[in-house]
Amino acid sequence: MIRKTYINYILLNLIKMLDKNYNAADVEKKWQDYWEKENIYKFDPNSKKKIYSVDVPPPYASAGHLHVGHALHYTQFEIIARYKRMKGFNVYFAPCFDDNGLPTEKYVEEKLGVNKNTVSRSEFRKLCIEANEEVERIYRDKVFKRLGHSYDWNLLYTTIGNEAQKVAQTSFVKLVKQGDCYRAEEPTIWCTYHQTALAQAEVEDLKRKTKLNYIDFDLENGEKINVATTRPEFLAACVGIFVHPDDVRYEDLVGKNAVVPIFNQKVPIMTDEKVDKDFGTGIVMICTFGDNTDIEWWKKHNLPLKIIIDKRGMLNELALEYKGLTLNDAREKIIEKLTKEGKLKNREELEQTVGSCWRCNTPVEYIVTKQWFIKALNYKNELIEQGRKINWYPEFFRVRYEDWTKNLGWDWCISRQRFFGVPIPAWYCNKCDNIVVAKENELPLDPLEIDRGKCTKCKNGELKADEDVFDTWMTSSMTPQITARWLEDPLNYKKKFPSSLRPQAQDIIRTWAFYTILKSYLHFKEIPWRDISLGTFVLDAKGRGMHKSKGNVVWADILLEKYDVDTFRHWVGKAKWGSDIPFKEEELVNGKKFLTKLWNASKFVLMHLENYDYSKPNKIEDIDKYYLLKLNDIIKTATESYETYDTSEANKAIESYFWHDFCDNYLEIVKDRLYNPNVRGGESRKSAQYTLYKILSNLLKLIAPVVPHITEEIYHVDFAKNEENKSIHTAEWPKEEKIDGKLIIEKGDLFVKIVESVRKIKTDNKKSLKDEIVLTLDNKSLDLLKDLIDDLKAVTKAKEIKKGEFNTEF
RNA sequence: GGGCCCAUGAUCUAGUGGCUAUGAUGUCACCCUUACAAGGUGAACGUCCCCGGUUCGAGUCCGGGUGGGCCCACCA
Numbered sequence: 001m002i003r004k005t006y007i008n009y010i011l012l013n014l015i016k017m018l019d020k021n022y023n024a025a026d027v028e029k030k031w032q033d034y035w036e037k038e039n040i041y042k043f044d045p046n047s048k049k050k051i052y053s054v055d056v057p058p059p060y061a062s063a064g065h066l067h068v069g070h071a072l073h074y075t076q077f078e079i080i081a082r083y084k085r086m087k088g089f090n091v092y093f094a095p096c097f098d099d100n101g102l103p104t105e106k107y108v109e110e111k112l113g114v115n116k117n118t119v120s121r122s123e124f125r126k127l128c129i130e131a132n133e134e135v136e137r138i139y140r141d142k143v144f145k146r147l148g149h150s151y152d153w154n155l156l157y158t159t160i161g162n163e164a165q166k167v168a169q170t171s172f173v174k175l176v177k178q179g180d181c182y183r184a185e186e187p188t189i190w191c192t193y194h195q196t197a198l199a200q201a202e203v204e205d206l207k208r209k210t211k212l213n214y215i216d217f218d219l220e221n222g223e224k225i226n227v228a229t230t231r232p233e234f235l236a237a238c239v240g241i242f243v244h245p246d247d248v249r250y251e252d253l254v255g256k257n258a259v260v261p262i263f264n265q266k267v268p269i270m271t272d273e274k275v276d277k278d279f280g281t282g283i284v285m286i287c288t289f290g291d292n293t294d295i296e297w298w299k300k301h302n303l304p305l306k307i308i309i310d311k312r313g314m315l316n317e318l319a320l321e322y323k324g325l326t327l328n329d330a331r332e333k334i335i336e337k338l339t340k341e342g343k344l345k346n347r348e349e350l351e352q353t354v355g356s357c358w359r360c361n362t363p364v365e366y367i368v369t370k371q372w373f374i375k376a377l378n379y380k381n382e383l384i385e386q387g388r389k390i391n392w393y394p395e396f397f398r399v400r401y402e403d404w405t406k407n408l409g410w411d412w413c414i415s416r417q418r419f420f421g422v423p424i425p426a427w428y429c430n431k432c433d434n435i436v437v438a439k440e441n442e443l444p445l446d447p448l449e450i451d452r453g454k455c456t457k458c459k460n461g462e463l464k465a466d467e468d469v470f471d472t473w474m475t476s477s478m479t480p481q482i483t484a485r486w487l488e489d490p491l492n493y494k495k496k497f498p499s500s501l502r503p504q505a506q507d508i509i510r511t512w513a514f515y516t517i518l519k520s521y522l523h524f525k526e527i528p529w530r531d532i533s534l535g536t537f538v539l540d541a542k543g544r545g546m547h548k549s550k551g552n553v554v555w556a557d558i559l560l561e562k563y564d565v566d567t568f569r570h571w572v573g574k575a576k577w578g579s580d581i582p583f584k585e586e587e588l589v590n591g592k593k594f595l596t597k598l599w600n601a602s603k604f605v606l607m608h609l610e611n612y613d614y615s616k617p618n619k620i621e622d623i624d625k626y627y628l629l630k631l632n633d634i635i636k637t638a639t640e641s642y643e644t645y646d647t648s649e650a651n652k653a654i655e656s657y658f659w660h661d662f663c664d665n666y667l668e669i670v671k672d673r674l675y676n677p678n679v680r681g682g683e684s685r686k687s688a689q690y691t692l693y694k695i696l697s698n699l700l701k702l703i704a705p706v707v708p709h710i711t712e713e714i715y716h717v718d719f720a721k722n723e724e725n726k727s728i729h730t731a732e733w734p735k736e737e738k739i740d741g742k743l744i745i746e747k748g749d750l751f752v753k754i755v756e757s758v759r760k761i762k763t764d765n766k767k768s769l770k771d772e773i774v775l776t777l778d779n780k781s782l783d784l785l786k787d788l789i790d791d792l793k794a795v796t797k798a799k800e801i802k803k804g805e806f807n808t809e810f
Numbered sequence: 811g812g813g814c815c816c817a818u819g820a821u822c823u824a825g826u827g828g829c830u831a832u833g834a835u836g837u838c839a840c841c842c843u844u845a846c847a848a849g850g851u852g853a854a855c856g857u858c859c860c861c862g863g864u865u866c867g868a869g870u871c872c873g874g875g876u877g878g879g880c881c882c883a884c885c886a
Contacts, residue, residue, distance in 0.1 A: 018845095205882095212886090229886060242886085276885055284886045293886065353884070396814065400881065403813055407882065506880075541821095543879075574834095576823095579815080580879070584822070586835065589848085596848050604845030652824080656833075664850075668843085675844070756851095763840060763851045770843045797843095 017606055018717060022599040024564035028709045032145055040727045041085075041150040043092050045492055052089035054081055055480045055499040055529055057512075058098035058159055061132065061139040068583060069538035069546065071147060071556035075572045076535050076647065077503035078149045082705035083642045084500075085150070086733040092496050094155035094483045095144065099132040100164070101472050102359060105420040107131060116419035122446055124420060129160055142557065148565050148708050150729065157482055159475045164482050165444040168422045168475040171519060172372075172414070176437050180375045180522050181414070183435060187288075187295045188413055190367040191357035192313030196417040197371050198357060199471055200410050201511040203364055206356035212280060214346040215338060217241070217258040220266070225250075225258060226345055228280025230352060232338065233331040234287035236263045236319045237308040240301065242284045245271040250283065260285075261343050262334065263320065270301060289366035292409075305368065311417075313365060327365075372424065372468075373411040376518055380405055383514075386521050393533040393645045394578040397506060401517075404510040412515065414471045421469030427452045431461025477515035480528040499529040506534045506578070533645045536575040539582045546583075554583055566707040567591035573651040573706035594655065595710055598703070601663050602714045605692045608674045612689040614722060621684055623791050624691040625741045626748030627666045630657060631695055632736040638702050639733070647706070654702045662695060665752060672794030680790060698734040747784055751792060754781070754806075758796045761808045772797045776807040 035041065054077060059070065078093075085091045108128050109115050116124065136158070144151060157163060175181035188197040213232050216224045227241065238260045243250040250269075257266045267285075274293065275284055286294050288305050297303070308318045315322045315330050322330045338344040354363045376383070383405050392398040415424060423446045425438035434457040438445055447465035455461040475482075484496035498520070504512055513532060520528035539545055540552040547553065560568060570591030575581050620628075634657045641650035670688040673679050697719050704711040708729060715728040725731050754777070762769055775798040777785070782803060785792060793801060 205884095227886090231886080274885095279885045286886080291886070292884085350885090394815095399814060403882070407812095409883095510881075537880085539879085545879085574823095582822075584835090587822075590834070593848055597846065600846035600849085602845085607845075649824090652833080663846085667845075668850095671844085759851055763853095766840055768841050768843065769851065770841090 018599065018603040018714065020603075022595060022710065024566065024595070024709070027713045028148070028565055031709050031712045032148060034712075035150070035727065035729075036145075038726055040729055041091075041093065041152050043094075043152045043155060044090060047090040049088060049090035051092055051495050052081075052084040052500045053092035053484065053496045054094075055483055055502040055516075056094060056096055057504055058096040058157075058476070058479065059139075060101065060103055061097045061099060061136045062103065065553075065555035066143050066557050067546070068554040068556045068559060069536075071143070071568070072538055072572050072575060073503070073505065073535035074144075074149070075147055075569055076575065076577065077501065077533070078147070079569070079573060079647055079705045080501065080503070080533075080642070080645060082150055082708065082729060083733070085729060086701065086705070086731060088732065092155070092484070093151050094157060095140070095149075095151035095153060096156065096479070096483065097132070097136050097139070097158045098472075098476070099128065099136070100159040100421060100475060102418075102420075104128050104132060104160070105418075121419065121423065121448060125160065128420065132158065132160065146557075146560060146565065148569065150708075155483075159472075159482075162444055163485065163488055164475050164478075165422050166487055167478045167482050168470055169425050169438070169443045169445070170440055170487060171478055171481075171523065172470070172474070173425065173437055173440050173443070175374060175522060178522075181372060182375070183370060183372050185368055185370050186373070187298075187366045187368050188371050189355070190311070190365045190369075191360065191362055192309075192311070192365055193360045193362040194357060194418065195311050197367075197369065197413050197415060198364060199413050199473070199511075200408070201473075201514075202358045202471075203355040204358045204361075205353050206361055206363060207351065207353050210350050210352050212348040212350040213335065213338075213344060214281065214348075215261060216343040216345060217261060217285075219253075220257050220259065225253065225269075225283055226281045227283045227285050229285055230350060231287070231290045231331070232334045233315075233322075233327050234290045234308070235260055235285075235334060236315070236322070237287040237290075237306045238263075238265065238267055238285045239288055239298070239303045239306055240267050240286045241269040242272045242275050242286060242297065243269065243282060244275040244277045245273065247275075247277050247282055253283075261341070262337060272297060272301075291366070295366060307368060309365060309367065311367065311369075371413050372415040373413050374518070374522070376408055376412050377410070379518070379521065380408065382521060383517060386517050386527055389527050390517075390529065391531045393531065397509060397532075397534050397578065400506070401509050401513060404514060412471075412518070414474050415466075415468040416471050417467075418469050421472065422475055423447055424466040424468050424470060426466045427463040428466065429455035429458060429461040430464050431455060432458040434458065434461070434463075436463055473511055473515045476512055477519045480516065480520065498527050500531060502529040502532045503535055504532065506537065509534075531645070534578045536577060537580045539580050541582055541584050543580075543582045554585075559585075559588075563588050563592065564595065564709075566595055566709050569706055569708075570594055574648050576648040577645050594659075595707065597659065597663065598707075598710060599714075601658075601667065602696060602700075602717075604667060605696045606714075606717055609689055609693060609718060612686070612693065614693070617683055617686040617690050619683060619687060620690065620741075621687045621791065622741060622744060622747055622787050623666075623669055623751060624687050625739050625744050626751070627661060628691060628694060628737070628739050629744055629748075630661055631698055632739070635698065635702065635734045635736050651703070651706055654699065658699050658703070662699065665755065666691075666695070669755075669791050669795045672791070684790075700728060701731055701734050704728045704731075743784065747788060750781060750784060751788055754785075754792065755795055757806070758798075758808055765810070767810065770797055771810060772799050774798065774800045774802065774809045776802040776804040776809075778806060779803060781806075 081091050081093045108131050112127055172181060189203055191198055210230050212228050212230055214226050214228050215232060216226055218224055241258050243253060253269045254271055256269050258269055259266055286297050288298055288307060289295050306318060308315055310316050313327055315325050317323050322333060356363045384402050387398055387401050425445055425447055427436040427447055432455060434455050436452060452463035455463055480497055480499045484493045486493050516528045520526050567588055571588055634653055637653040638650040673685045673688045677685050700711045700715055712728050759769060762771060775796055789801060
């Protein structure tokens, strides 16, 4: 044992070769540095190759942990970028960070102890940029570089950067000019905690328990009706009562007036089909505004407006004695009073789902304010049309996009009453209705820092700057334009737009995908990308979503302390795009085993290529041709699968061929020829060497996008210098090669079948596979395999092959 | 309430109307085979969620259930 290892050691050192064991840590570091130093992934703007551009999702850079789902998804499309590069495209793969949102704002506020009262918006922005740079540098090294990602870092953009701000503001100015962006006083969805308007897409469900209150209202004639409501705090804002038109119980009420308790306003009783007769008492009060239906009915029935809450969710003077109370406090007080007056007849527990702010979970309210909107409702059909021009992978996600588009109820509200973000470049006259929007050539700017002086329209008022900022999607919806440098480099921009691919998560189809399609349509009547591919969603081992609150989140950076990057990437390569996968750490074992196998098989092959002159032999043995033909099939399958973003299918096919056809069978078959140079005049050994070289070099390339480090290491032992190539990642993707020979597949299949039978017999008889046998084959087989007899003898360890009925003797 | 996706050995998974249902992990047996024991060769483990239909033939198509996941709407 010791002796054998020692001899191996000597041999390995004599013939420049792969180390005995694969040392992942060293290899990974070595090549990551090399790629960076040699600019392997640099985008060449002057290249004549076709461009493949990726509209990368800008990640929030955070100093904290990296979610395994995130690492998976980013690696998933990184694999595609590598594939396309090898396929001959000039790949435009620009990294980016989203550092313009609330997380950055919070981080700076907490870390530096500043807030919007102590610094100006532009100072605050400067602080954010500084804080981000540090975090992003760490993120870049600890995450992207560590995962072996092949971005061209010269192309980096950040959503807080000038170009991104300019694009967002330019988009706004252009849309205002063309009439697709307007300012209006409308009921908007409102978060009382953040004191900002929200888009429909920012509202999430919140399940909670509440009380349904049955309250008596007096009629003018002295009769009483009973109304069920969960929001008695809105009594002051009550502007009407509804019953169902077919509800015989209440036929007589319609047209009469009711008197609202406590506040005593008279409100009309009307009918609407949408009333549910079976809910509560079947009598509904409508207030401005308790919920969505209130807004609908308010508009439909032309009811008056009574706003009783302010931006903080506090009641105002219209709420009389309840002024200054929060909605919750007012509810308690009002219930108290109603009880005292004997008007509260009953209270029931009720489970309800209310909309809430996606950031803070505060239930949303509806407030009438001046907001900017981008038209979407007008273009529903066009947007669905645009969606159909895009290739969706998997296809069924287009349905989700169409459903969302069809069911849109609001235009897109783009203004937010936040402090930090992209400023809205507009000014308003404080005397008349004049709105002044910045000119495109002034952008980017912060209107708060520019004095526009007197109103040009009424000559009387002053122009006051808009203090709001854009919804973050206002920037994100322009990522194809930002990444391709729409404004910075308009000439080259056209080569990169529409993007080839938008990789993204399925849960933001209604936001990111939708808004991006909308913007590209409004600005260019164009689709933003040719393909959209929805990544894999990682669940915990039991198939539940990973949430910090559940404590079941797996962090990729911790995983990478235990496993090699290529091991992790191997797992990524097998994940199916668009579907959910449960995360099981045991499954990483697979990747580890694969790397070891690849290393050892390569070591074996390279050892036997030591004195190979790389020329084509005069004659290629039939069994060699058989495995070359099978390689062709794999190249075809892998290529076709990659073209539809089915990395999982591609890699399964490649790996199965590598492991079972190549290692388990082919390597065993050729050992005899390799170890005995004089067998069959030496030419058969060369045939084996030629085949080994071909297969291994192609396999390495096929698997390189998934496991870039180990393949680069092996490639550089021999292949790189022959191909005069700096990196396997700039090598050409394998192509099928023409191979002639009659009946090769039939011969090979029979050959393998015989080998497998012999192995089974040996195992059944508890014999070692190297035990010698006497093999008997029928005439037909012998005839078909007449040129392969030597290989068959060698691999089955048959001393002799006889004619007769199939049999194996020891 | 609506839409979409999913259900296959213990676990994860392939299967796009057609011979005996794929592969991996785990389990068991045997084999140290001049790359690899982190390996090799085999074996066991399946009512393909249930019911009905179409078909010569259904894991696959259709209808209806059941159970899970995601998205949306929502009762005032």
